Amino acid sequence: TKFVYDFTEGNRDLKDLLGGKGANLAEMTNLGLPVPPGFTITTEACKTYLGSGEEPAALRDEVSAHLEALEAAMGKKLGQADDPLLVSVRSGAKFSMPGMMDTVLNIGLSDKSVQGLAKQAGDDRFAWDSYRRLIQMFGKTVLGVDGELFEDALDAAKTAKKVTVDTELEAADLKKLVTKFKRIVKTEAGRDFPQDPREQMDLAIHAVFDSWNTDRAKLYRRQERIPHDLGTAVNVCSMVFGNLGPDSGTGVAFTRDPASGHQGVYGDYLQNAQGEDVVAGIRNTVPLAELETIDKKSYDQLMQIMETLENHYKDLCDIEFTIERGQLWMLQTRVGKRTAGAAFRIATQLVDQGLIDEAEALQRVTGAQLAQLMFPRFDDQAKVDQIGRGIAASPGAAVGKAVFDSYTAIKWSRSGEKVILIRRETNPDDLDGMIAAEGILTSRGGKTSHAAVVARGMGKTCVCGAEELEVDTKRRRMTAPGGVVIEEGDVVSIDGSTGKVYLGEVPVVPSPVVEYFEGRMHAGADDADELVAAVHRIMAYADRVRRLRVRANADNAEDALRARRFGAQGIGLCRTEHMFLGDRRELVERLILADTEAEREDSLKELLPLQKRDFVELFEAMDGLPVTIRLLDPPLHEFLPDVTELSVRVALAESRGDANENDLRLLQAVHRLHEQNPMLGLRGVRLGLVIPGLFTMQVRAIAEAAAERKNAKGDPRAEIMIPLVGTVQELEIVREEADQVIAEVQAAAGTNLRLAIGTMIELPRAALTAGQIAEAAEFFSFGTNDLTQTVWGFSRDDVEASFFTAYLEKGIFGVSPFETIDKDGVGSLVKSAVEAGRATRPDLKLGVCGEHGGDPESVHFFHEVGLDYVSCSPFRIPVARLEAGRAAS
Ligand code: ADP
Ligand code: MG
Ligand code: MG
Numbered sequence: 001t002k003f004v005y006d007f008t009e010g011n012r013d014l015k016d017l018l019g020g021k022g023a024n025l026a027e028m029t030n031l032g033l034p035v036p037p038g039f040t041i042t043t044e045a046c047k048t049y050l051g052s053g054e055e056p057a058a059l060r061d062e063v064s065a066h067l068e069a070l071e072a073a074m075g076k077k078l079g080q081a082d083d084p085l086l087v088s089v090r091s092g093a094k095f096s097m098p099g100m101m102d103t104v105l106n107i108g109l110s111d112k113s114v115q116g117l118a119k120q121a122g123d124d125r126f127a128w129d130s131y132r133r134l135i136q137m138f139g140k141t142v143l144g145v146d147g148e149l150f151e152d153a154l155d156a157a158k159t160a161k162k163v164t165v166d167t168e169l170e171a172a173d174l175k176k177l178v179t180k181f182k183r184i185v186k187t188e189a190g191r192d193f194p195q196d197p198r199e200q201m202d203l204a205i206h207a208v209f210d211s212w213n214t215d216r217a218k219l220y221r222r223q224e225r226i227p228h229d230l231g232t233a234v235n236v237c238s239m240v241f242g243n244l245g246p247d248s249g250t251g252v253a254f255t256r257d258p259a260s261g262h263q264g265v266y267g268d269y270l271q272n273a274q275g276e277d278v279v280a281g282i283r284n285t286v287p288l289a290e291l292e293t294i295d296k297k298s299y300d301q302l303m304q305i306m307e308t309l310e311n312h313y314k315d316l317c318d319i320e321f322t323i324e325r326g327q328l329w330m331l332q333t334r335v336g337k338r339t340a341g342a343a344f345r346i347a348t349q350l351v352d353q354g355l356i357d358e359a360e361a362l363q364r365v366t367g368a369q370l371a372q373l374m375f376p377r378f379d380d381q382a383k384v385d386q387i388g389r390g391i392a393a394s395p396g397a398a399v400g401k402a403v404f405d406s407y408t409a410i411k412w413s414r415s416g417e418k419v420i421l422i423r424r425e426t427n428p429d430d431l432d433g434m435i436a437a438e439g440i441l442t443s444r445g446g447k448t449s450h451a452a453v454v455a456r457g458m459g460k461t462c463v464c465g466a467e468e469l470e471v472d473t474k475r476r477r478m479t480a481p482g483g484v485v486i487e488e489g490d491v492v493s494i495d496g497s498t499g500k501v502y503l504g505e506v507p508v509v510p511s512p513v514v515e516y517f518e519g520r521m522h523a524g525a526d527d528a529d530e531l532v533a534a535v536h537r538i539m540a541y542a543d544r545v546r547r548l549r550v551r552a553n554a555d556n557a558e559d560a561l562r563a564r565r566f567g568a569q570g571i572g573l574c575r576t577e578h579m580f581l582g583d584r585r586e587l588v589e590r591l592i593l594a595d596t597e598a599e600r601e602d603s604l605k606e607l608l609p610l611q612k613r614d615f616v617e618l619f620e621a622m623d624g625l626p627v628t629i630r631l632l633d634p635p636l637h638e639f640l641p642d643v644t645e646l647s648v649r650v651a652l653a654e655s656r657g658d659a660n661e662n663d664l665r666l667l668q669a670v671h672r673l674h675e676q677n678p679m680l681g682l683r684g685v686r687l688g689l690v691i692p693g694l695f696t697m698q699v700r701a702i703a704e705a706a707a708e709r710k711n712a713k714g715d716p717r718a719e720i721m722i723p724l725v726g727t728v729q730e731l732e733i734v735r736e737e738a739d740q741v742i743a744e745v746q747a748a749a750g751t752n753l754r755l756a757i758g759t760m761i762e763l764p765r766a767a768l769t770a771g772q773i774a775e776a777a778e779f780f781s782f783g784t785n786d787l788t789q790t791v792w793g794f795s796r797d798d799v800e801a802s803f804f805t806a807y808l809e810k811g812i813f814g815v816s817p818f819e820t821i822d823k824d825g826v827g828s829l830v831k832s833a834v835e836a837g838r839a840t841r842p843d844l845k846l847g848v849c850g851e852h853g854g855d856p857e858s859v860h861f862f863h864e865v866g867l868d869y870v871s872c873s874p875f876r877i878p879v880a881r882l883e884a885g886r887a888a889s
Contacts, residue, residue, distance in 0.1 A: 001044060001056075001058075002042075002062070003041060003042050003044060003045040003056060003058060003059050003062050004039050004040070004041050004042070004045075004059070004062040004063055004065075004066045005017075005018060005022070005026070005039060005040050005042065006037075006038075006039045006066060006069070007022075007025050007026050007029040007035060007037060007038050007039060007040070007237075008026070008029055008030065009026065010022060010023055010025075010026030010027075010040060011023065011026050011027050011030060012024055012026070012027035012313075014026070015094050016043065016094055016230070017042045017043055017044065017233070018040045018042060018043075018092075018233050019040070019043060019091075019092035019093050019094055019232060019233030019235075020092060020093070020094060020095065020096060020334055021090060021091075021092030021096075021233070021235055021332060021334070022040035022092050022233045022235050024332070024333050024334055025038070025040070025235060025237070025332070026040070027312075028309075028330050028333060031308065031309075031312060033305055033308070033309075033330050034327075034328060034329050034330055035329070035330050035331075036237055036238040036239070036240050036329055036331070037070055037073055037074065037237075037238050038070065038087065038235060038236050038237035038238055039066040039067075039070065039235075039236055040092075040233050040234070040235050040236075041059070041063065041205065041233060041234040041235075041236070042233055043093070043094070043230060043231040043232060043233050044056075044231070045059050045209075045234075046208075046209045046212060046231035046232050046233065046234070047229065047231040049206070049209045050209060050210075050212060050213065050231060055206075055209075063205075063236075066236075067201075067236075070085070070087075070236075070238060071085055074238055078107075078108045078197045078198065078201065079108035079109070079110055079113050079196075079197025079198075079200075080113065080116065081112040081113050081115070081116050082116040082119070082120075083116050083117075083119075083120050084108045084109065084113035084116055084117055084197070085108055085238060086105075086106050086107060086108040086109060086117070086130070086238070086239040087107050087108060087201065087236050087237060087238055087239060088103055088104065088105045088106070088107065088235075088236070088237050088239055089103065089104045089107055089201060089204035089205060089208060089234060089235070089236055090103040090208075090234070090235040090236075090237060091103065091208040091211060091232050091233075091234060091235075092232060092233050092234070092235050093212070093230060093231070093232040093233065094226075094230050095224070095226050095230075096334070097217055097220055097221070097226070102137065102140070102141045102276075103137070103275070103276075104134070104137045104138050104141060104142060104204045104207075105130075105133060105134065105137060105239065105274060105275050106130045106131070106133055106134035106137075106239060107134065107138075107197065107200045107201050107204060108197040108200065108201075108239075109127075109130060109131045109134050109197075110195040110196075110197065111195060112195075113197070114127050114128065114130075114131045114178075115127070117130065117131075118171075121241075121244060123244060123245065124171035125169075125170060125171040125174065126241070126243055126244050126245070127171075128171050128174035128175045128177075128178060129166075129169075129174050129243055129274075130241070130243065130274070131174075131178050132154075132174050132177045132178045132181055133274065133275075134200075135150075135178060135181040135182060135185060135193050136150040136154075136181060138193065138200065138203075138204065139181065139184065139185045139188070139189065139193070141204075141207060141211075142203050142204050142207040143185060143188075143189040143191070144189065145184060145185060145188040145189055146188065149184050149188065150181060150184060153177065153180050153181065153184065154166065154177065157169060157173055157176070157177050157180075161173055165283050166283075167272055167283070181193075201236065205234050205236075208232060208234045209231075209232065209234070211232070212231055212232045219446065222448070222809070222811055225814045225815070237331070240322050240324045240327075240329040240331075241274065241322070241324045242270075242272070242273050242274050242275075242322040242323060242324060243272055243273055243274040244272075244324055244325055245272055245325070246271055246272055247295065247323070247325050247326050248271070248272055248322075248323055248324050248325055249269055249270055249271040249272060249273055249294075249322070249323050250269075250270055250273050250274060250275065250277065250278055250320075250321070250322045250323070251267055251268055251269035251270060251278060251285075251288060251291070251320075251321055251322075251323075252267050252268055252278055252318065252319065252320055252321075253265075253266065253267030253288055253302065253306065253318070253319045253321065254266040254267055254316065254317070254318050254319070254336055255306045255307075255309060255310045255316055255317045255318075255319070255336075256310075256316050256346065256349075257342070258316060258318070258336055258337060258338040258339065258342055259338075259339050259341075259342055260341070260342055260345065261316075261338070261341070261342040261343075261344075261345030261346040261349060262345075263349075265287075265288050265289045265303075266288065267287075267288035267319075268285035268286070268287065268288060269285060269286050269287075269288050269290065269291045269294070270283060270285045270286070271286075271294065274322075295323060295326060297326065298323050298326065298327075298328045301328050302321060302328060305319075305328075305330065306319065309333055310355075311355065313333075313335055314350060314355040314356050314360075315335045315336075315346070315350070315364070316335065316336045316338060316342075316346055317333050317334065317335060317336055318333065318334060318336035318337075319332065319333045320332040320333075340368075340369035340370070340372040340373050341373060341531050343364060343365045343366075343369050344365050344369070344370075344373070344531060344534040344535050344538055345530065345531060345534045346364065347361040347362075347364040347365055347534070347538060348361065348533075348534040348537050348538065350364075351537075358541045359541075359545070359889040361538060361541060362538065362541050362542060362545070362882075362885055362886050362889045363886060363889070365538055365882070366856060366882075366883075366886075367856035367859070367879040367880070367882050367883040367886075368856060368879075370513070370535070370878055370879050370882050371395070371876070371879050372395055372497055373511060373513040373531070373535070374511050374513050374514050374517075374875065374878070374879075375395050375396045375397065375496075375497060375511060376396070376397055376508050376509065376510050376511055376514075377397050377495070377497065377508070377509060377511060378397045378493065378495055378502075378506045378507070378508060378509070379506065379507040379508065379509045382506050382507050384493075384502045384504075384506050385502055385503045385504055386500055386501065386502050386503075387469070387480035387481070387484055387486070387492075387501055387502065387503045388466045388468050388469040388480055388481070388500075388501040389466060389468075389498075389499050389500050389501060390441070390442070390443070390463040390464055390465045390466030390467070390469075390499045390501065391446055391447055391452070391463065391464050391465045391466075391499050392463065392495075392496055392497055392498055392499040393447055393449075393451065393452035393455060393456065393462040393463060393464045393465075393496065393499075394440075394452065394455040394456045394459070394460060394461055394462035394496045395461065395496045395497040396439065396459075396460070396461030396496045396497070397461065397493070397494075397495055397496070397497075397506070397508050398420060398437075398438040398439025398460075398461035398493070398494050398496065399418065399420075399438065399491065399492075399493045399505050399506065399508065400417070400418035400419045400420040400437065400438040400439065400491065400492070401417055401418065401419050401420065401488075401489050401490065401491055401492075402419075402420055402422050402478065402486050402487070402488055402489065402490050402491070402492050403419045403420070403421055403422065403433075403437070403476075403488055403489075404421075404422050404423070404471070404472075404473045404476045404477070404478075404488055405423075405433065405473060405476075406421065406429065406430045406431075406432055406433025406434070406436075407433070408433075408488070409421045409432075409433035409434075409436045409437050410432055410433055410436045412436075413436035413437065414436075418438045419436065419437050419438060420437060420438060420439050420440070420441055420492050420494060421433050421434060421436075421437035421439075421440050421441070422440075422441045422442070422471055422478055422486075422492075423440070423441075423442050423443075423451070423471065423473065424442065424443050424444050424471045424473065425442050425443075425444040425445045425449060425450065425451060425464075426440065426442060426449075426450045426451040426454070427450055428450070428801045428802050430450075430451075431454065431801045434451075434454060434455065434458065434460065435458065435460075437460070438460075438461065439460060439461035439462060439463075439494045439496065440455050440460060440461070440462040440463075440464075441462070441463050441464075441466060441469075441492070441494050441501060442462075442463075442464040442465065442466070442471075443465070443466050443467055443469045443470065443471045443478075444464075444465060444467070445464050445465050446464065446465055447464075448805060448808040448809055449464050449465070449805060450801075450805045451464045452464050453800065453804055453805050453808060453816065454800060454801055455496075456819070457800050457816065457818065457819070461494060461495075461496035462494075462496055463494045463495070463496055463499050463500075463501060466499070466501055468480070468481050469501065476488040480503070484503065486503065490503070491503075491504055491505050492504070493505060493506040512529070512531060512532055513531065513532060513535050515532075516532040516535065516536065517565060517566050517567075517878055518562075518565055519565055538882070539567075539878065539881060539882065541885060541889075542881055542882045542884065542885025542886065542889075543567070543881060543885065544885075545885050545888045545889045546881065546884035546885040546887070546888045547863065547884070547888050548859070548862065548863050548867065548868070548869055548870055548880075548884035548887070548888070549569045549570070549868060549869035549870075550567065550568060550569055550869060550870055550871075550872070550877055550880045550881050550884060551563075551568055551569055551570040551571055551572035551573075551626070551628075551847065551849075551869050551870070551871040551872075552564075552566075552568035552570075552571055552572065552871060552872065552873070552874050552877055553571070553572060553573040553574075553575075553849055553853075553871055553872060553873050553874075554568075554571050554573075554574060554618075554874060555574050555575050555576075555578045555579075556578070556614070556617070556618065557617040557618055557620065557621040559874055560618055560621035560622050560627075561621050562874045563874040563877060564621070564622065564625075566874055566875070566877040566878055567877050567878060567881050568625075568874065568877050569625060569626075569869070570622060570625040570626035570627060570628070570717075570869070571618070571622055571625070571626070571627040571628055571871070572628050572781065572847050572848075572849045572853070572869060572870070572871020572872075573628060573630060573721075573781070573849035573850075573871050574618060574627060574628065574629045574630060575630055575633065576611070576629060576630060576631060576632055576633075576698060577632060577633060577634050577638070579610070579611055579614050580607075580632070580639055581639070584607065584610060585639060587603050587606050587607050587610075588603075588607070588639045589639065589640065589666065590602075590603040591603040591604060591607070591691075591694075592636055592639065592640065592669055592673075593662075593665050593666065593669055597692070600691075600692070600693060601693060604693050604694070604697045607697060608697055608700060608701055609701075611697070611698060611701035611702075612700075612701040612704050612705045612708075613705075614701075614705075615629070615701055615702055615705035615706075615718070616705045616708055616709060618705075619705060619706060619709045619714060619716035619717075619718065620709065620714060622717075623709075623714050623715050623716070624715040624717070625717060626717045626718075626719055627716070627717060627718050627719065628719040628720075628721050628758075628779075628781060628847075628849075628871075629698075629702055629718060629719065629720055629721060630721045630722075630723050630760070631685075631688060631695050631698050631699075631720065631721065631722055631723065632687055632688070632694060632695070632698065633683060633684050633687075633723040633724065634683055635673070635675060635678040635681055635682055635683045636673050636682065636687070637670060637673045637674065637675070637678065638678075640666060640669060640670050640673065641666065641670070643667075643670050643671075643674070646663065646666060646667050646670060647667065649663060650663050650664060650667050677795075679789065679795050680790075683723075683724060684722075684723040684724020684725070684760075685722050685723060685724050685725050685730045685731070685734060686724065686730075688722070688734050689730065689733060689734065695722075695734055695737065695738070696737050696738065696741050699720060699737075699738045699741045699742065700741050700745060702718050702720060702755070703718075703741060703742050703745035703746070703753055703755060704745055704749075705718075706718050706753045706755065707745055707746075707748075707749035707751065707753060710749070710751050710753070711749070716753075717754070718753070718755050718756075719755070719756040719757075719758060719778075719779060720738060720755060720756065720757045720758070721757075721758055721759065721760060721779075721781055722734050722735075722757070722758070722759045722760070723759075723760045723762070723783070724760065724762060724763060724786070725759045725760065725761075725763070725766050725773065726763045726765040726766055727765065727766075727769065727772075727773075728769065728772040728773045728775060728776050731759055731773060731776040731777060732776050735757055735776050738757055739757075742755055756778040756779060756845075757776075757777070757778055758777045758778050758779030758780060758781065758845070759773060759776075759777045759779075759780060759781075760780075760781050760782070760783040760786075760849075761773070761780045761781070761782050761783065761787070761830075761833055762782070762783030762784075762785075762786035762787045762790070763786070763787070763790055764787070764790055764791055764829060766833075767787070767829040767830065767832070767833040768829070768832075768833075770832070770833035770834075770836040770837045770840075771836035771837065771839060771840045772840075773837070774836070774837040774838075774839075774840035774841045774844055775840055775841070777837075777841075777844070778841075778844070778845065779844060779845035779846065779847070780833065780834075780837055780844060780845075780846050780847070781846075781847045781848065781849050781871070782830050782833070782846075782847070782848040782849070782850070782867075783849060783850055784821055784826060784830070784848055784850040784851075784852045784853075784858075785818065785850040785851060785852075786850075787826055787829065787830075788817050788818055788821075788822065788826050791822075791825055791826050791829065792817065792822075792825070792826075796818055800816065800818070804816055818851065819851075819855060820852070820855050820857045820858050821852045821855070821857075821858040821861055821862075823861055827861055827865075830848075830862075830865060831865045834846055834865050834866055834867065845868055846866070846867045846868050846869075847867055847868055847869040847870065847871055848862055848867055848869075848870050848871065849871040849872075850871075851872065851873075852870075853870035853871045853872035853876070853880060854870070854872030854873060854875075854876025854877070854879055854880050856879065856883040858870075859880055859883040859884055859887060860883060860886070860887040863884060863887035863888060864887070870884070
């Protein structure tokens with residue numbers, strides 16, 4: 001294998017091997033752009049080194065050969081005393097990663113060659129400045145010396161000289177600083193700063209390799225689900241100098257605004273500076289546009305190059321460049337990060353410019369970005385007082401009074417206050433507090449911390465790991481930088497999409513994208529409308545190409561209408577249990593308590609017209625579109641009073657001697673219906689089989705509602721869905737009874753109602769016997785929530801708050817299987833059930849209901865296994881439409 005590639009040998013498709021930086025440096029070199037020559041050591045070399053602790057045998061010679069070629073091209077040798085070639089050693093993995101080693105510039109300088117450099121450049125100050133930078137960077141990143149020691153020494157030198165910026169230090173000062181820096185290295189690292197240039201280079205290369213496995217890098221990879229075995233490449237690049245005086249400098253640029261997507265001149269420039277000075281904020285940068293007056297020739301060339309890059313990459317690029325005495329050099333480019341809004345705008349702008357087609361535009365945006373645009377957000381016109389920033393763990397904009405424990409969160413929220421729960425970190429005891437709060441803020445922990453995982457599961461706004469905020473739960477206060485103290489009850493605002501934390505109430509504005517989906521906003525000219533127009537176009541592409549249909553989980557007409565506005569093509573799951581609550585609870589209690597058949601029939605008879613009315617409304621809202629109604633699913637105890645409350649009531653009444661007969665019977669029933677594992681108990685189809693008349697009442701309500709709609713010239717398309725079926729026999733029995741009821745209603749109404757009967761596939765046994773079940777089912781709807789619970793053998797409510805964070809941290813899951821479908825396990829059951837079901841009944845309709853139906857990655861999976869539709873909550877419908885389009889294009 002070849003371990004080293006010259007910049008002229010690589011290209012942008014070799015990111016696996018050359019890392020992002022190396023691949024793009026090669027690409028720019030081949031485009032004929034001015035890139036300082038250099039070479040890249042591959043990720044393969046890194047992997048070998050990390051695996052065995054030694055670099056591959058051939059590497060040293062290959063590096064030597066490439067270095068010699070570089071020296072020949074540049075006409076000078078690395079570290080040569082009278083005219084040194086200097087290089088930078090730069091890390092560069094496939095994905096850019098904070099926590100990886102920093103770049104070391106100016107490698108090749110030594111006590112001797114610093115003199116040569118000074119003479120060649122005719123500038124002592126520059127040479128000593130470069131040398132002190134090398135020792136500083138090398139000391140910190142290669143030898144592990146605390147960087148502050150160097151910074152303190154630099155500050156001391158400035159103070160001694162009574163100057164404020166480093167450019168005011170003269171050659172003699174810098175020379176003294178070099179001596180001091182070398183002493184720091186010697187004391188801290190226990191060795192001299194290496195004077196041999198090749199040794200400097202080799203040590204730096206190894207340090208880059210090693211930095212792949214720092215704790216921070218590992219943590220970051222786990223959080224971002226980047227595989228641990230990719231390794232990093234190392235780039236060795238000949239130095240160009242932005243610190244050679246006022247006609248030199250360094251800068252960053254974007255080919256368009258990463259926040260808005262607008263074309264224009266975006267970036268920063270700093271005269272007489274090297275490397276990280278621009279981002280480090282040591283001196284004030286100037287807007288890139290000012291480069292035009294500073295150095296018109298370089299500016300024009302840069303604009304030209306930016307255009308070349310955009311046309312070549314057909315996307316927004318960001319760029320690092322340096323100007324050395326009027327000569328422009330490109331040091332890095334990549335397809336740039338952007339905000340969610342800019343992603344949509346840029347995609348459509350590029351279509352309009354003819355750079356990409358619509359299919360490509362679809363790949364340039366994601367469902368996650370669309371979801372982000374749908375959250376309400378803080379008004380960006382508002383005056384804000386930012387006090388900290390953490391990790392954007394779960395999106396949304398939340399405002400409330402600071403509380404520091406769950407008990408207070410619950411107490412205050414019960415009395416109608418909005419609260420933000422602030423903890424150092426959360427644990428399972430905080431669950432109720434988290435539910436009660438508008439949002440959650442923690443000062444510790446990352447994206448897989450308890451707070452982050454649970455908040456995302458609940459769809460609650462969360463900022464975590466805001467480390468500069470000091471949370472003192474005992475004293476119920478939090479201290480922000482600058483000594484700002486937030487006491488319990490003070491209002492704070494947290495932005496789960498940016499991680500920013502504000503003091504006071506920041507006004508919230510609805511998302512323009514939601515306003516658009518709701519039909520309250522149309523394309524126009526101002527900023528929000530431009531975004532809306534872009535979203536509108538991308539959604540139109542997605543709808544045109546997608547094969548999957550998208551339905552909504554909706555239980556009432558109001559949700560159904562909203563879902564329709566959001567683009568739902570039917571209802572995939574209408575839960576009927578909500579129709580048994582509220583003031584109907586009493587009827588349900590009577591049904592459960594019924595001692596005689598007559599009593600039971602009475603209560604069912606009373607429930608019938610109520611259910612029917614619900615369905616009429618639903619069919620009307622979804623006229624012409626399919627509506628899948630799930631017959632009663634939850635365990636009956638959920639309809640009865642809480643056992644503790646009831647026991648207390650009964651006990652109190654008994655002590656007063658006026659025990660209520662009904663309460664006593666209720667209590668008996670509660671005890672009788674108590675189950676150790678209700679999730680696995682008497683529920684779903686089992687209810688229909690043991691409570692005579694229950695399911696047939698529901699079927700009758702559906703059929704009569706459909707008949708009524710037909711009479712009113714409507715187009716009802718009901719589908720009756722039986723939950724929790726494990727064997728075809730269960731389904732057959734229920735089906736027989738249902739068919740009979742339907743026949744009766746049809747006869748009375750004198751019309752064919754075309755009611756389909758199908759089942760949920762949410763138990764492993766159902767999936768495993770799908771071929772048999774399809775004999776009695778006209779459709780399957782995969783209930784992937786329950787299927788995940790039963791396949792894994794864990795109950796969601798219990799495990800998400802208890803051990804999921806540990807599992808995520810240990811890397812057992814990359815993501816909760818309730819968030820994204822577990823393809824290997826649950827997914828393979830779905831896949832085989834699809835095949836078996838279709839083998840029995842080729843026209844079997846197949847869908848999925850449950851939260852996975854609105855999860856981007858899962859939607860792609862459902863597309864691949866050939867489902868007909870996904871069903872999700874109304875709010876996720878646009879995301880599902882978009883991802884279905886992306887999956888198909
Ligand atoms: P990062 O990944 O942190 O951006 P880079 O490898 O891009 O690290 O380097 C950090 C800084 O050093 C950048 O500003 C870059 O432009 C500058 N730099 C890197 N190599 C050279 C070089 N050969 N000559 C001049 N400046 C360089
Ligand atoms: Mg860089
Ligand atoms: Mg279920």
